[in-house]
Amino acid sequence: MSNGCACHTQLEPEQLNEVGRIMEPYRGQPGSLIQVLHKAQNAVGYLPREVQVMVSEGLNVPLTRVYGVVSFYSFFTTKPKGKHKICVCAGTACYVRGANQLLNQLEKDYHIGPGDTSDDGQFSLDVVRCVGACGLGPVMTVDDDVYGRVHTDKLSSILEKYAKE
Amino acid sequence: MSLINLTIDGVQVQAVPGTSVLEAAGQAGIKIPTLCYLKEINEIGSCRICLVEVEGARTLQASCVTPVTEGMVVRTNTPEVRQARKLNLELIMSNHPQECLICPRSTNCELQQLAAELGISELRFTGAMSPYEPDFSSPSLVRDPRKCILCRRCVSVCENVQQVSAIAPQERGFDTVVAPAFLEPLGNAACVNCGQCALVCPTAAIHEKDQTGEVWAALADPEKHVVVQTAPAVRVSIGEMFGAEPGRVATGQLVAALRKLGFDRVFDTDFTADLTIMEEGSELIKRLQEGGTLPLITSCSPGWIKFIEHFYPDLLPHLSTCKSPQQMFGALAKTYYAQKAGIDPSNIFVVSIMPCTAKKFEAGREEMNGSGHRDVDVALTTRELGKMLKEAGIDFNSLAEEEYDSPLGISTGAGVIFGSTGGVMEAALRTAYELVTGETLPDLEFHAVRGLEGVKETSVNLNGTTLNVAVAHGLANAREILERVSGGQEYHFIEIMCCPGGCIGGGGQPIPTDREIRARRAAGIYDADRAMPLRKSHENPAVQALYKEFLGEPLGHKSHELLHTHYLARQKY
Incomplete structure (x- = not known):
């Protein structure tokens, strides 16, 4: 009923x-x-x-x-996921090597925070704890691709590829 | 059943298995402080104020959720226990706005009282404050999440006692908030405005919308002729605002106090309760004779009305089309009374004193203006009236008793029992019996429909026809009856009141309101009934005159226009 x-x-x-x-x-x-x-x-x-x-x-x-x-539960979301899923590692090693700056840059350039989806529906962002590549911190994954030593200046060139897909 | 033996503070105590340590201590005269605990409604151990030491236990235990066990040794007053309770209270207070001086619950706040009792003398911690703003969207209730201590009492009442589930804890951690789904404003939710949440809130996180300012303004306006009506249940509870025992019948003092406040006429909703019996009784007889929709269900309680509109819209044809006594009164004040007194109805301002927060919503319903004017301008709760009287410096308990004004203040005992669960049914049976059989009722009192049992049923023989009737109070019980109706059980007439106990337990009544206080107020209602010279609605001379001079007959054209209404199917989400 x-x-x-x-x-x-x-x-x-x-x-x-x-x-x-x-x-x-x-x-x-x-x-x-x-x-x-x-x-x-x-x-x-x-x-x-x-x-x-x-x-x-x-x-x-x-x-x-x-x-x-x-x-x-942070696992549940009420917003549709973007076409591509970005995960930023905020485990201890990545955190001390600048994961936070990375998150700030994503907020600034793509207007997405953890759990959000960008307005154009291209990207959604999650924070994860350790992807097992601590030596390469800060680590970010986009879909199934893993990127190491991602500093803020590398961000746009990485995401540009996916934005076109 | 064998009792369990335990020791509390060195005292040998016996308790029934399943009793909590808190209850067992209480029975032995040992007081353990509580905050989130609400007997039989909210026993979840969330606030950690009722901590006690249990010998052999690794940590302190919340006594409200710890059952007694054989040989248990409990200590309720050790330095460690006192310190832990204090610390927990300080943490609860760490994000509480320190606005006690201007808070609507000041001097009647359990948090404030507990802070005094536990001797909190400084604020050692300052936590992150709630990010949520107060919600003024409901016509009846204000949510102020900043003052919420997340005790869940309101949630338990809304989900279990009322089965409305308009609010629940949302989000988590510091962002936790008791709110409707999707954090919608309360005014948009399927909330029935019953105010049971406000009644159990230990602080001012949910409270009635204060409309005393509008009434003060009307009283001060020389153009306005301000009339007031008092609901049946207010006379047995208003005294509590001034320290009187629950259930003391203070009708005469209530009238005197309202006159002192400056109302031009002091009338009684009991008058239109009697009138409701004439209209609703006639509607029942008509439906029985003409094969209308049965069972007929009462329509006095605006929380119940909104409940059926949201959750059982298919059953709306069962509702009596009678407006509630509050609304009937307003409609007549601005027509019949206006004519008799020679006053322009646009200058009449109708105030109701109600035990109810849903009456505020009802007064604002768009369709409640059959006379061309708002039936009721402002509905105040018992609590709001108490505040006005205090502000005016009126010493309620020392007032000499006074009488209601005529004609809308004349009533019978049948009108006053509307205030308690079963009362409308009993009043209707008193009249229906005499109208249908033409004989005098041998015993006026229908004890089968009285009392605090959730669902009551009985059968009455009217001239060879058996009338099956049922009474429910509290919306969980209402649901049960509606399910029985849907399941084909044959009833002819059903009374449903939204609040547990009926209006004497309404969401606008003095705080605290618990089961024992409800029972005492109900006893007061039946005392007031027995004290009335007339106890059957159809014998009310002012109601008889009203039909003769103005309305014509029950269910007539004028009644239809002024005293009857229609309902709205609402969405559940």
């Missing part, structure tokens, strides 16, 4: 159907909330309002609680 409004819809009907299929085995099971959100985010890429409403109705969990869980 969903009477949720459609004014927030950003998703294709096929994506919503997919969420419905994911949820089916868990109907009426509030205890499966995190698992379902996890699978839904894998399928859709993020957890927009209408997905959270569907999960709330399907699992019989108040929407306030669904959003509470989504906003608590």
Whole structure:
């Protein structure tokens, strides 16, 4: 008996159907909330309002609680991911070798902070803890490519390649 | 069941298995300070104020969530315990705005009181303050996350007692905030404005929207003829604002106090409660005779109305079309009374004193202007009235009793019992029985619908027809009844009140309001009923005159225009 409004819809009907299929085995099971959100985010890429409403109705969990869980765990995101995923390592070694300057530069030039997606939808940014290349700090990954000793002056030339793709 | 033996502060104590150390200590007369704890509603051990030492335990234990065990040795008052409690309180206070002097809960704040009791004399820590601004979007309630100590009492009440779930903890760490989903303003959320959150908030993180300024301004305006109505439940609770025992019936002093404040006429919502019985009773009889939608469900409680509009819109045809007594009063004050008194209705200003925060929302509903004027201009809570009286220097308890003004102040015992759960049902049965059977009711009191049990049912024989009735208070109980209705259970008439206990436990009532206080206020309501010379709505001479002089008949054209309303299906999200 969903009477949720459609004014927030950003998703294709096929994506919503997919969420419905994911949820089916868990109907009426509030205890499966995190698992379902996890699978839904894998399928859709993020957890927009209408997905959270569907999960709330399907699992019989108040929407306030669904959003509470989504906003608590940094793994969950309510924004669509960019075409390319940037990860900046902020582990100890990378941090002392300038990961923070890198993050500041990304904020300045691309207007994205950790967890954000750039306005043009090209890049999303996450902070990670150690990618196992401490000797090359600061380390940044873009999609499956790893870049070492990334100082702020190298940033634009690296990202330029992806911006065109 | 065998009792558990334990020692608390050297005293041998026995307790039922499952009892918490906190409760067991309380039963033995040992007080342990608490902050987030709310008996049977919020027992989660989050504030760590109720810490005690348990022999053999590695760390201090939160006594509200530690069950008693055989042979347990507990110490509640050691230097270590006192120091830990103090430290935890200092940390809670470290991001609390130090605005006590100008805070609406000043002198009635559990945090303030606890700081005094634990002897906090300096602020050793200053933490990051809440990044959230106060939220004034709701017509009934103000959220001020800066003052929130994240105790979750409001969340527990909203989720479990009311099953509305308008608010929950969002985000995390220093950004944690109790708010609607997506941090939407409360005014946009599916909140029913019941104010049970405000009633249990230990601080001023949620409180009623203060409209006393509008009333002071109207009272000071020589052009305005300011009339006031008092809800049934206010007379048994207003005294508490001045230190009286809960449930003391202070009707005469309430009238005197309102006159002293400068109201031109002091009237009683009990009058329109009686009128509601005439209209709603006629509606019930009509639906029974003509095969209308049954069961008929009462419509006095604006929190309940908004609840069904959001969560059960399919069942809206079951609602009585009667406006609440508050709104009926406003409509009549600006028509019938205006004509009788020869006053231009545009100069009449109607103030209600209500035990309720949802009444503020109801007064503002767009459709509530059948006379061409707002039915009710301002609805104040019992608490707001208490503040006005204090500001005016009125010593409430020493006032001599006075009588309500005529005609809208004349009422019966049936009107006053509207204030307690089961009261509308009982008042309706008193009248329906006599109207349908044409006989005098042998026993006026329907004890089956009284009391604090969540759902009450009974059957009444009216001339060979059995009337199945049910009563629920608190919205979780309302849900249960609605599910029974959807499941096909046959009822004819249902009373639903939004707040636990009915209006005597309303969100606008004095703080604290707990189960025991509710029971005492309800007892006061039934005392007030027994003291009335007339106890059946249809015997109210002022209501009879109103029909004769103005309305014509129940459910007539004028009634339809002024006393009845319609509802709106609302979205859940």
